[in-house]
Amino acid sequence: MNKNSKRREALLYHAKPTPGKIQVVPTKKYATQRDLSLAYSPGVAEPCLEIAKDVNNVYKYTAKGNLVAVITNGTAVLGLGDIGPEASKPVMEGKALLFKIFADIDVFDIEVDAKDIDKFIETVKAIAPTFGGINLEDIKAPESFEIERRLVEELNIPVMHDDQHGTAIISSAALLNALELADKEIEKVNVVVSGAGSAALACANLYVLLGVNRESIIMFDKDGVLSKDRTDLSPLQQKYANGAKGILLGDALKGADVFLGLSAGNVLTPEMLLGMANDPIVFAMANPDPEIEYNLAIATRKDIIMATGRSDHPNQVNNVLGFPYIFRGALDVRATKINEAMKMAAVRALALLAKESVPEQVNIAYGETKLNFGRDYIIPKPFDPRLITIVAPAVAKAAMESGVALNPITDWAKYEEELLDRLGHDNKMVRLITNRAKMDPKRIVFAEADHLDVLKAAQIVLEEGIGIPVLLGNKEIILELKEELGFEADVEIIDPKINEENDRRNRFANKYWESRKRRGVSFLDAQKLMRERNFFAAMMVNEGDADGLVSGHSRSYSSILKPMLQLIDKAPGASIVATTNMMMTARGPMFLSDTAININPTADDLAKIAIMTAKTARMFGVEPVIAMVSYSNFGSSTNPGAAKVREAVTYLHKNFPDMIIDGEVQADFALNPEMLKEKFPFSKLAGKKVNTLIFPNLESANITYKLLKELNKVDSIGPIMLGMGKPVHIFQLGASVEEMVNMAAITVIDAQEKQKKKNTSIK
Secondary structure (H helix, E strand, O other), X not given: OOHHHHHHHHHHHHHOOOOOOOOOOOOOOOOOHHXXXXXXXXXXXXXXXXXXXXXXXXXXXXXXXXXXEEEEOOOOEOOXXXXXXXXXXXXXXXXXXXXXXXXXXXXXXXXXXXXXXXXHHHHHHHHXXXXXXXXXXXXXXXXXXXXXXXXXXXXXXXXXXXXHHHHHHHHHHHHHHHHHHHOOOHHHOOEEEEOOOHHHHHHHHHHHHHXXXXXXXXXXXXXXXXXXXXXXXXXXXXXXXXXXXXXXXXXXXXXXXXXXXXOOOOOOOHXXXXXXXXXXXXXXXXXXXXXXOHHHHHHHOOOOEEEEOOOOOOOEOOHHHOHHHHHHHHHHOOEOOOOHHHXXXXXXXXXXXXXXXXXXXXXXXXXXXXXXXXXXXXXXXXXXXXXXXXXXXXXXXXXXXXXXXXXXOOOHHHHHHHHHHHHOOOOXXXXXXXXXXXXXXXXXXXXXXXXXXXXXXXXXXXXXXXXXXXXXXXHHHHHHHHHHHOOOOOOOEEOOOOHHHHHHHHHHHHHHHHHHHHHOOOHHHHHHHOOXXXXXXXXXXXXXXXXXXXXXXXXXXXXHHHXXXXXXXXXXXXXXXXXXXXXXXXXXXXXXXXXOOOOOOOHHXXXXXXXXXXXXXXXXXXXXXXXXXXXXXXXXXXXXXXXXXXXXXXXXXXXXXXXXXXXXXXXXXXXXXXXXXHHOOOOOOOOOOOOEEEOOOHHHHHHHHHHXXXXXXXXXXXXXXXXXXXXXXXXXXXXXXHHHHHHHHHHHHHHHHHHHHHHHHHO
């Protein structure tokens, strides 16, 4: 994508359909006059009076306990510098979004027009009663140090400047594990730091607390080494003025054990790296270009242990591993501050988590066979679902032990359950799917590429590294649309109807005719069909000209399904084709089957659909807990519609005893584990969180998923085809660009899985 197109896309994202990225949503009923009289006058007076009696009641009757302020004056925004408070607001909204999706913390972003330290502090203190915690953001050094120090001292709620401490906490966890792998003692290592701003100084301070000798740290800024003779250093920088006057970075790195980069790209050369000690630890965290490019570094030193700030290399030092969970733990015990003990607890929790067995969901998300503690895995991945239940409790315990917790936790098992419930509000699945697809992109045919939205989806798939699109359709129209979109990349365009495709069309026609000649299909019929894009696309996948295909944006589902079923065999062992939709609900991803193909499946069909859906759920790292839904509960109706569901469950219980599945059961019981446990304690689903629903017929499944999608604005990925021998997936008519991108990612993953099975069978 060219610069202008990328700029336009970014601006549209922030402007449409509603300006900004966050909103305030009511948490109480407001439908009736009674509701409103409780929410406001006169009912609101009662909690006001209770808080007036005891100010701590504010946590009982208001949202303060889960509300954080992200506050800036816009003086040091990202790589943009001093752009002012208004211009910094999109960044602060972005931080608010991260707080919400990773730790279910509500945020008001506040941009303060005050560069003066005293005025800024006075403003923050004046509004502090609104909040349970304060995250300072993008405030330039050295003012940021003084602002944070004073606010921590003068307020009785958690305050942290994430630009400093977030990076320090994550890189400290990485340092502990890197030193263990390098078999080096922390007290004896020599550290060279490129950069002397707030993040670099915070890292150095935390490294010293961990055991690094302060005198063994040599630090550089843009003017050279920090040395005793320099008069331009801040008091904090003077603590690390250990370098000899005029020494260069390359000289300091000779024999050094650790390089910490928080400066600028490409300042660390291969020659400098070669001069470091054995098993050098290199944290090159400048973004987007690290101090030394990852591939160059590992090619230069085979014994290197390296981390960067980038997501496309191992060991990403990402602040999102820390700040959501640090504030989560602090808020949950009503800590009066975030102290060094809490930061150290986060460091050690992150370091230990990297040594634990990695859940299959994380392996799947990152396209790994098995992530293991080692040089390429020294810190957890951002999508690891265990972060909230490991880091937040560690921080909470440290707050309690250090005496700053006003509301100590007594039931840790219950607390962990509460944290897991919060994860349901964060639909990470789309990011997991996209990330996994990027690990091994495949060639995907977009069979309707002469439609603007389809072409836009193909453009995103290519530019995001999700897959390699092959554009099918009228070539002239595609080229015109590409120009309109600023889609400049050179991608393969195929028009099935032009003369240049005669040879391939005839080859495909002959293959198709051979398979259908005893079913009334002539060779001439086959030739005509191969001029149709969906038949042609299906044959491309069959013949290995592409790895998968997507179609259906402009035509009905049934018209696209027909050529797929005619041309493409079922998967080995499959006797039925079905579909499932992955719904991104508030309780987490839910799989709904069969939403598009089988009108009135038999009991045998339902059992097979359940088995295929379970396999698909596991493919995305979700352990299926399956309810076979009906209008009756466990034999309460003898109607054939309910009886077939019961029959399918009986078969599955007998032949797949380890499968967590039960029914027939009504949807409300299926989705309410406590109600189910009370009324039907014998059920396999009692007390469990159902994440998969198998419906008795197409009508109920299709209506349910579309109601969820439209009424609750639930994102849907699907219908995902089950039982096909090749990666073929069909859009719903009029699918959005986002939906098509997601389905393309699913198709890539499907192709990855089928390739994996093929390789395994060959072995």
